[in-house]
Amino acid sequence: MPGGIMIQDPNNPEYMIKAWKAAKKVESNGDYLMIPLKVMKAQSQVVAGMKYILEGSITPAIMATHCRKKHGGSRALYSVVIWEKPWQNFEEYTVTKIRDIAVGK
Template sequence: MWRHRVLGSVALLLLLLTLVQPFTLNQIAEDAPPPLGGIEDPPGPEKVYGGIEDWPGAENDLGVVDLAHFAISEHNSNTNAVLEFRKVVKVKQQVVAGWMYYITIQVNEGGAKKMYEAEVWERPWLDFKELVEFRPAEGASARA
């Protein structure tokens, strides 16, 4: 008799788990925090994982501005240049072994506004960031 009660209880428990599990997983996905650094994935239905994506609105993100300052500082120390940060104009990102950021930056160069493109690779969980490339922006207007 007690075996039937135990088997019935187990069956009822399994039935409840199969009904509740999909709702629980959906709730976990909805409540999940953004990735490290508070940086959220850019919106868009055309998301291609591993592809380079525009990140509208990230121009004022403090983490991105910090990466832009880092890129200018590294460039200045590597080339003895004296570029001064003005603002971030455009941001793209790519998921790699970490994140690759493609940042268009407006700078002061000898009193003139100029545009540069920086590629910065970041792996925040390893406290790692590296300036991969820093070059003048092609076809970009300094008035942006």
């Protein structure tokens, strides 16, 4: 259906790249570099450009400047909506924390 939401493969590397960009939005509110662990759900929709809806887990890094996950660090499930209009060099990210995830899940 034109304009409808399409289910995408969350294992597509394109979505992990988008998750890293979104993690930067999350970390701007905290003291640690945030590391996306896994994209669990991916959807896309043609709008005035493209809208991507991702759900995935994010964890803090060991330190603010090191890209290695913090041992025993908290994890959380986030929803990320990305609106892209490449012809206008436009990207808008809306990042929402859904819930905390127990370590090991």
